[in-house]
Amino acid sequence: MLRMDQVAELQALDSRLAALQKRRRALDDGAGLHTTLVQARQAWEQARTGLHATEVQVRTWELEVESLAAKRKKFEQDLYGGRITNPKELESLQAEVNALKRAISRIEDQILGGMETIERERPEVVALEQSAKGQDEALAAHVEAYRQEVAAIDAEQAELAARREAMAAEIDELLLRKYERIRARAGGIAVVRVEHDRCGGCHVALPEGMLVRVREGDDLVTCEECGRILRPARV
Numbered sequence: 001m002l003r004m005d006q007v008a009e010l011q012a013l014d015s016r017l018a019a020l021q022k023r024r025r026a027l028d029d030g031a032g033l034h035t036t037l038v039q040a041r042q043a044w045e046q047a048r049t050g051l052h053a054t055e056v057q058v059r060t061w062e063l064e065v066e067s068l069a070a071k072r073k074k075f076e077q078d079l080y081g082g083r084i085t086n087p088k089e090l091e092s093l094q095a096e097v098n099a100l101k102r103a104i105s106r107i108e109d110q111i112l113g114g115m116e117t118i119e120r121e122r123p124e125v126v127a128l129e130q131s132a133k134g135q136d137e138a139l140a141a142h143v144e145a146y147r148q149e150v151a152a153i154d155a156e157q158a159e160l161a162a163r164r165e166a167m168a169a170e171i172d173e174l175l176l177r178k179y180e181r182i183r184a185r186a187g188g189i190a191v192v193r194v195e196h197d198r199c200g201g202c203h204v205a206l207p208e209g210m211l212v213r214v215r216e217g218d219d220l221v222t223c224e225e226c227g228r229i230l231r232p233a234r235v
């Protein structure tokens with residue numbers, strides 16, 4: 001294998017490795033979906049808590065009505081039982097009964113309003129629960145796909161890294177160091193082809209003598225402008 005072909009092969013492997021790393025970094029790990037899910041769960045929890053509070057409130061009102069109704073029944077028994085005959089006392093009892101009737105009626109209105117709220121909120125809570133569960137499943141599926149993708153990239157990366165190591169071992173040390181040096185300062189690309197008599201890296205026009213030397217083969221020529229190793233144009 002020509003020295004030129006060796007570094008070109010090394011460059012191809014390094015470029016594929018860099019592309020893989022870039023792809024891996026760009027992968028969406030589901031953080032955005034997770035945030036949305038947390039918000040959906042909060043909305044559901046909030047709605048459920050609100051509904052529960054209304055249900056508790058309605059139950060409290062119902063107990064209150066039961067208690068007031070029992071009281072009213074007792075007053076009415078006294079009122080119509082015939083045991084009490086004093087007109088002033090009867091008048092006072094009647095006033096108590098009337099006040100209780102009004103209080104019960106007021107609370108019953110509140111109960112009605114509360115029940116309307118419950119009827120309205122119950123399907124909302126169910127909808128929010130379904131939405132949160134749907135997002136939960138979507139996130140799980142996304143994370144699973146992400147893990148598979150990461151595993152595939154890691155496997156490919158390991159394979160390429162092994163090939164890269166084997167290739168690097170075949171290249172003489174000085175050339176390898178030169179390659180690494182150029183790659184480090186030239187944006188990861190140390191070997192480029194000649195394109196239309198120009199450097200494929202920085203596009204500077206190359207002198208005829210240099211083009212000839214590049215075409216001749218295993219004579220490592222570097223671009224005077226960008227320092228990259230030049231390969232003959234693709235034929």
Ligand SMILES: [Zn+2]
Nearest residue numbers: 199202223226
């Ligand atoms: Zn150049």
